[in-house]
Amino acid sequence: MTAPLRLAKADYLPSEQMPVAVAERTSQPSFPPHVHEFNEIVLVWRGNGLHVMNDRPWLVTCGDIFYISASDCHSYESVNELALDNIIYCPERFQLSLDWQQLLPPADSSAWRLTTRGMALARGVIQQLEQESRKSDVLSRQLTEALFLQLALVLKRHRYASDRAWQMPEGEQLDLLMAAIQGQIALPFDLATFCAQHQLSERALKQLFRQQTGMTVGHYLRQLQLCQAKHLLRTSECLIGEVAARCGFDDSNYFSVVFTRETGMTPSGWRQRFVRSPQLHTGSEKA
Structure with missing residues (x-):
């Protein structure tokens, strides 16, 4: 390395x-x-x-x-x-x-x-x-x-900290949105419901979010989910289905499709990159 x-x-x-x-x-x-x-x-x-x-x-x-x-x-x-x-x-x-x-x-x-x-x-x-x-x-x-x-x-x-949304000051529209998304990436997020709860303009908030981040809200959430999935695949022994659920995917097959499309590797292939092979004492390495 x-x-x-x-x-x-x-x-x-x-x-x-x-x-x-x-x-x-x-x-x-x-x-x-x-x-x-x-x-x-x-x-x-x-x-x-x-x-x-x-x-x-x-x-x-x-x-x-x-x-x-x-x-x-x-x-x-x-x-x-x-x-x-x-x-x-x-x-x-x-x-x-x-x-x-x-x-x-x-x-x-x-x-x-x-x-x-x-x-x-x-x-x-x-x-x-x-x-x-x-x-x-x-x-x-x-x-x-x-x-x-x-x-x-x-x-x-x-x-x-992104996991302490209760510390958010009122009136910070983008901050409220970021905290809400980051605080529950395993759960479905509905922007219309969020805007209704906080009496915000959905259209204006979408424009502000894209202007400041260069992404749509949906793309941002999906990338957060994939970052969390990469972390869990590398650091835990969770089954692929459990990783998918913890990252907001109801269907593990769909999770595998999305993960492969975004990273070029399957979830199991990604995990395998970080598994250390046992040291070989004799003979040749298995194919």
Whole structure:
């Protein structure tokens, strides 16, 4: 197996003293598995794609946040007009006496979403952060760290885990919709019913969703289901029928058809890719 790429601090930070840098990706291409000599926060602004982190696939679109440590391995696949910012930071270079562990999520809670209000606030801070982090004087270094603190506080206040929809503020139409879809991918989702419950315009919400994500609601849900199916096939011993049911498919045969069409492999074939063959002691490998 090929070792992942390792990205160096010196290639992204302007000096050995600067603790933070911003790598803007207005059109993030597909990128192979890699690790870093630094930590980073990934904030997705628009478009969509597949973000594979520590072998788990995540469908990402506007408002998604990932907190990535130096030991995490991740990659980007199947990108479609994906725009994001990478906020690169080196905790060992911080000089403010703060408990950063209280400001940033723990390692086992890396994937979050950001409210629409939070995205607007974060964008302004990141723009200032990008300008100051390019400089090398002492004052700019101090201001960069202060701006990173401000960003961390904004993200903490306005982020939420996708499985905790009850934390959603009222009035955030796209956020409400995302939370509803992500919170119950094993159950049928009816957009008309959702809009009626929340007194929203179905047509306007469809247009907003497509404008922000580049996908229809149905396509987004289907990709979420397939990401979950890939994860379960790799990490569990569930039967194919149980995987199908847990991912919202009533018919396991239909699930197999959809999975094969989307991935080019059957569910059992996908699972077999990750089954380690026993070490051969003598003789040749069986066909």
